[in-house]
Amino acid sequence: MQNVLQWITTNQQIIYIVILMIFVGIEVIGRVPSVLHTPLMSGANAIHGVVIIGAIIVMGKAETDNYLALILGFLAVILGTLNVVGGFVVTDRMLEMFKSKKK
Amino acid sequence: MGFNILTICYIIGSVTFILGLKMLSNPASARRGNLIAAAGMLVAIIGTIFLYRNTETGEHLHNYTWIFGGLLIGSVIGTLAARKVKMTAMPEMVSLFNGMGGACAALISLVEFNHISGELAVNNSSEYVNSIQPTVLIIVLGLIIGSVSFAGSMIAWGKLNGKVKDFSFTGQNILNLILLAVALGAGVYLVIHPANSFLLYGILALSLMYGVLFVMPIGGADMPVVISLLNSFTGVAAACGGFLYDNKVMLTGGILVGAAGTLLTILMCKAMNRSLINVLVGSFGGNSNSASATGGKDQGHYKEISLSDAAMVMSYANKVMIVPGYGLAVAQAQHACHELEKVLNEKGVEVKYAIHPVAGRMPGHMNVLLAEADVSYEKLQEMEQANDEFKTTDVVLILGANDVVNPAAKNDAASPIYGMPILEVELAKNIIVNKRSMKPGYAGIENDLFFRPKTSMLFGDAKKVLQDLLGEIKNV
Numbered sequence: 001m002q003n004v005l006q007w008i009t010t011n012q013q014i015i016y017i018v019i020l021m022i023f024v025g026i027e028v029i030g031r032v033p034s035v036l037h038t039p040l041m042s043g044a045n046a047i048h049g050v051v052i053i054g055a056i057i058v059m060g061k062a063e064t065d066n067y068l069a070l071i072l073g074f075l076a077v078i079l080g081t082l083n084v085v086g087g088f089v090v091t092d093r094m095l096e097m098f099k100s101k102k103k
Numbered sequence: 104m105g106f107n108i109l110t111i112c113y114i115i116g117s118v119t120f121i122l123g124l125k126m127l128s129n130p131a132s133a134r135r136g137n138l139i140a141a142a143g144m145l146v147a148i149i150g151t152i153f154l155y156r157n158t159e160t161g162e163h164l165h166n167y168t169w170i171f172g173g174l175l176i177g178s179v180i181g182t183l184a185a186r187k188v189k190m191t192a193m194p195e196m197v198s199l200f201n202g203m204g205g206a207c208a209a210l211i212s213l214v215e216f217n218h219i220s221g222e223l224a225v226n227n228s229s230e231y232v233n234s235i236q237p238t239v240l241i242i243v244l245g246l247i248i249g250s251v252s253f254a255g256s257m258i259a260w261g262k263l264n265g266k267v268k269d270f271s272f273t274g275q276n277i278l279n280l281i282l283l284a285v286a287l288g289a290g291v292y293l294v295i296h297p298a299n300s301f302l303l304y305g306i307l308a309l310s311l312m313y314g315v316l317f318v319m320p321i322g323g324a325d326m327p328v329v330i331s332l333l334n335s336f337t338g339v340a341a342a343c344g345g346f347l348y349d350n351k352v353m354l355t356g357g358i359l360v361g362a363a364g365t366l367l368t369i370l371m372c373k374a375m376n377r378s379l380i381n382v383l384v385g386s387f388g389g390n391s392n393s394a395s396a397t398g399g400k401d402q403g404h405y406k407e408i409s410l411s412d413a414a415m416v417m418s419y420a421n422k423v424m425i426v427p428g429y430g431l432a433v434a435q436a437q438h439a440c441h442e443l444e445k446v447l448n449e450k451g452v453e454v455k456y457a458i459h460p461v462a463g464r465m466p467g468h469m470n471v472l473l474a475e476a477d478v479s480y481e482k483l484q485e486m487e488q489a490n491d492e493f494k495t496t497d498v499v500l501i502l503g504a505n506d507v508v509n510p511a512a513k514n515d516a517a518s519p520i521y522g523m524p525i526l527e528v529e530l531a532k533n534i535i536v537n538k539r540s541m542k543p544g545y546a547g548i549e550n551d552l553f554f555r556p557k558t559s560m561l562f563g564d565a566k567k568v569l570q571d572l573l574g575e576i577k578n579v
Contacts, residue, residue, distance in 0.1 A: 024362070028128065031128065032367070038194070045360075046200075053348075053350060057151065057348055058211050058215065069214045070166070075173075079204070084144055086182070
């Protein structure tokens with residue numbers, strides 16, 4: 001219990017960020033028209049690709065003789081990049097169509 | 104100095120994510136929003152590669168060959184896959200990419216735990232164990248959420264492209280709950296006794312199984328909701344990474360998507376007038392027995408219409424409304440559909456499209472598809488507008504849509520789709536339904552509409568029927 005309370009105090013910054021971000025996330029997309037549900041989901045999908053940064057850190061910290069860490073980290077970097085790059089490109093393609101019909 | 108610049112990179116990243124999401128929820132700015140978020144992501148990634156320092160040792164990152172190799176492979180495959188994929192297959196592509204993100208989060212947890220057990224083997228003092236417990240908790244959470252998201256997304260992907268069939272058995276929900284409870288229990292035990300590193304692999308296996316079984320019984324029509332939910336899961340998994348490395352951009356990005364994704368999931372459910380629980384516990388699957396029982400009753404006969412008759416009716420109409428559905432998407436008939444609109448326009452017939460919010464496999468699916476065929480934005484009517492227009496419509500042409508025009512949603516309280524807002528096509532004078540067969544749609548229920556006197560059926564693949572219809576109309 002002591003541990004938990006201590007942990008909350010030392011990490012209060014992070015906890016504040018989490019709480020505020022939850023509200024921002026809800027607020028920011030609150031009025032999205034249903035037409036944009038799919039592109040928005042796809043865009044959000046690309047944004048959580050930020051997990052790639054974790055993969056880069058894991059990869060970059062791995063000891064050069066720890067093959068398990070190297071291989072798993074390498075896989076993580078590939079998968080994370082797929083998420084980011086693929087996510088943004090697919091979203092752009094979807095939205096490209098929306099733009100052309102505005103003419 | 105470098106590390107401070109990295110902080111700025113991360114702030115830029117976080118702000119662009121928020122801005123990007125904000126702009127993505129408005130049609131006029133959506134595309135720019137996506138690009139801004141992408142630019143912020145690039146800044147954060149490049150910053151991490153070159154400026155990151157290990158907080159304990161102050162070392163820069165190494166293994167650059169591996170990092171750049173991975174980035175290169177991922178970028179090439181990701182770009183190619185996203186560029187090549189057909190418009191109709193985009194939902195499953197999103198699911199696939201989402202799964203990749205989940206797997207990435209799970210892998211990070213595995214490596215980090217591996218690192219910790221290495222340290223534990225050397226230093227097993229209770230102070231050290233106490234100090235790493237919060238970290239282990241985050242690792243376990245990231246692993247569970249990431250792998251559920253990965254396994255679930257893969258199944259959703261398989262379902263959308265038809266490789267995986269719906270599968271459910273009695274007690275599946277209970278089994279799922281037990282699986283999840285065991286995984287969580289094992290996770291708690293591992294946090295308290297982090298030396299039992301083998302448990303982590305058990306948790307991994309259980310979470311993967313849970314992800315598979317969780318999505319398995321949910322019908323294909325509900326996949327968008329599931330993907331959106333798994334999307335927010337992956338967001339939370341990414342945020343776990345943010346905790347782990349005290350990395351604010353991962354934290355903000357992950358939580359942002361977690362929160363926005365959850366809200367989006369709820370909004371999608373609302374568009375179908377159903378609750379999230381109802382989707383997840385699989386009322387469609389669960390009620391299918393009773394639904395088919397009511398569907399089994401004799402509903403009388405449907406009448407077919409010949410191509411030339413259909414062409415005649417449409418050519419002499421004043422106003423035609425087209426109701427596109429999943430059948431149009433499968434048949435890739437959007438271009439033929441636009442052709443039909445043009446030919447009818449030349450004959451002085453007014454043509455509009457009635458778009459149900461959840462027509463197709465994803466909300467907005469039809470808009471994207473028709474936009475691809477250059478159908479003008481003004482011709483697409485949303486549900487409320489369309490329902491006003493049907494009264495003055497001579498012919499409604501339904502192309503592969505079913506549940507979104509099923510009157511049972513309005514007047515049969517026993518129907519699983521009861522309460523869902525529908526396109527009230529019956530207000531129009533004539534209804535022509537194009538379907539491949541009399542088979543029910545995704546909800547698995549019969550559609551009374553097909554047996555109504557105003558309705559006539561035009562069987563066949565949407566694209567082929569439209570092309571033949573075009574020829575006939577030109578001859579009228």
